[in-house]
Amino acid sequence: MTNTRLLLPGLALTASGLISTAAAVGSPITFSDVAADGGAGISYRRTASDRYAVIEGYLSAGQMAADVVPVSPLKSRGAPGVALLDYDRDGYLDIYVTNGPGQANSLYQNQFATTGIVEFVDRAVAAGVAATASDGTGTCFGDIDNDGDEDLLVLAYNAAHSLYENQGDGTFADISAASGLSYDDGAMSCAMGDVNGDGLLDIAIANTPNLDVLLAFVAEPFALNVHNQLFLNTGGNRYRDISATSGMQTLAGVPAGEATISWAVSIVDIDLDGDQDIVLADDQAAVPNAAQGGVDRGFIQVLENDGAANFTARAASGTGLWMGLSINDLNCDGYLDIFGSNFGDYSLISFDPAYQLGDAASRWILGQADGSFSDPGVGGLVSTPFGWGASTFDYDNDGDPDLLFHGGMDLVTVVDQTNAGALLRNDDCSALFTRDTHALAHSTDHGKRTVQGTAVGDLNNDGFVDVVTVSNGDVPDGAPAVAYPLSYGSVFDADANFTPLFSPVDASTLAWTGVETEEGTLTVEINSASNGNRWAAFDLIGSVGIIAGASVNRDGIGAVVSFTPNRGDTAKQAVQGGTSYASQDSLTANFGMGHSRVGTVEVLWPGGVRNRLYNVRAGERLVLPEIPCSFDAQWPSLAAYRRCVRDAVAALVNADIINAHEGARLRASASRGYHSMR
DSSP: OOOGGGGSTTTSSSGGGBOOOOOOTTOOOOEEETTGGGGGGOOOOBOOOTTHHHHHHHHHHTEEEGGGGGGSOSSTTOOOOEEEEOTTOSSSOEEEEOOOTTSOOEEEEEOHHHHSSOOEEEOHHHHTOOOTTSOEEEEEEEOTTOSSSOEEEEEETTSOOEEEEEOSSSOEEEOHHHHOOOOOTTEEEEEEEOSSSSSSOEEEEEEOOOTTSSHHHHTOSSTTOOOOEEEEEEETTEEEEOTTTTTTTOOTTSOTTOOOOEEEEEEEOTTOSSSOEEEEEEBOTTSOOGGGTSOOOOOEEEEEEOSSSOEEEEEOSOSOBOOOEEEEOTTOSSSOEEEEOOSOSSHHHHHOTTSOTTTTOOEEEEEOTTSOEEOOOOGGGOOOOOOOOEEEEOTTOSSSOEEEEOOOEEOSSEEEOOOSOEEEEESTTSSOEEEOOSTTTTSOOGGGEEEEEEEEEOSSSSSSOEEEEEEEEEOOTTOOOEEOSOOOSOTTGGGOEEEESEEESSSSEEEEOSOOOEEBOEEEEEEOOOSOOEEEEEEEEOOTTTSTTOOOOTTOTTOEEEEEETTSOOEEEEOOBSBBTTBBOOSSEEEEEETOSEEEEEEEOTTSOEEEEEEEETTBEEEEEOOSOOTTSOOSOHHHHHHHHHHHHHHHHHTTSSOHHHHHHHHHHHHHHHHHTO
16 A cells, blocks of 8 residues: 655655755744735635524614524624645645535645645635535544545534545545434534544534524523534444444533533543543533523533543533633643633623623643643733634744634624734743734734634645634724723733624614624735744654554544654644634644754554654654554563564555655664663
């Protein structure tokens, strides 16, 4: 078997994989939107959902009754997501983004391999993934049949989802009807991961109530909610629903049997025990929590796997309006942490004084040695804005993970504009964050965009990670930006604005202000790569079906990659088939090295096997294959371990996954790793 994706120049595990990080030393990182004003071949505009007709009725009448707000629609312009994947296996990331009914989704093929610049051509229709009739929401991808290319799942609002099998020739086959996947109201986000350890990617779907009316968000705690779903891959691209039997629908902190409002889902080995757990972002919304005299429902839920796809839930957070997820080791202590985006400290408190500063803050929940989580608050940031999509990545390549989250919300009567782009720089792996206002200052004004999906990946293979975001609607130029009547002494205070769409005439009537939101947009923000910091990047390949005893899916989804630059902190990245909100980051594990020139990478594979590679050089972009011989296991002898590694490497060479030189490098590191444990 030859996997051409793994043999591309600059991706193979060779000494020639060194890539220059030429940059102007000392220049701060900035991002530039190459898609602005239709640039780079990006023509995306988000078509509104059918429920926007209700809003159009209000606009046509020039007013609305105050009592119709609770029965008005939520996200009337839709809930688009975005994913970064290399669907054509040319070595460069492409962009998939969902759209509204009657408008084709977009599959933007990256042209960098042929033109040398970041520009795109929309291939969605030709590739067979347009899903034109659907109101697209979230999307995720992974190699569900282990044939070496990325397959694609596209969720639809209140309609059948689309599962596309990559044919390996630039096209996809729609296998939805035979897949066994079912749908329910308000599917928002999806994730792929191997929950039962059989080497096949399973699928989790986060569901919300029907968005045609706001009642479930403002008045009714449970009756209108919809359970989340978990589908087991049984082979042959077919799935079996195990939602009810797996524990997926038994949640912590809520009445038995009740469903919640889940905006985001991740499948990840959160406790680093070798099996895949599930994390959910649940929304308290405007229903008072127990402390306010109501009922709790909005937790970050962690569903711990027993290794056989039986899950037990516990709440990792207090109640909040949790919306997006990003998982990483933010303080470099060896445990995975959870970032959850939230409603923010400005609009919610302005509308409801029962909430206090911090109740709805987007913030990080830190993993502890005993498996619990602690909430340290947001520190010197004091307050945070509205958040949907979220990603963790080392944007400045200084060796520690940073945070980015975007957001905005059409709240029927006003549009929240508090988030002009929240890029948070980590202070030396401390999980104490400072907002970087410079990096996004000369890019698109995100404060005017109601950003939903966010995804990150290196679009031009320069070693610095880029950012793609999609909004469902934008505030037109010239529309008023009114400051919220709150000031916390936070760096976010200056951006804490809203745009009124309707203003009170009297107690029962609201008049239209003349402002109507516009179609949403896609941004493609390229990292300037200008500070001279070094980097290394890793693509994983699971060896199930290639090596006897291997058990990991071809994409290596579910693995946790750790990288330690010489004299630096150890950073981690979980390889996840679904991240952020309704979106998915690139599967490549990108690590900054600061000024270091060499480092060590270690992979914790699903199932618990550990592999290690020493002497990774700055600028290397490597493929790391699963070798099912853990250097930290109890072996009867060094000879037995070496024999296992030798046979595995030989199988990889015979399958054209690696060459003999690469195999020698892996064998040498394996022996060194073995001795490090004795």
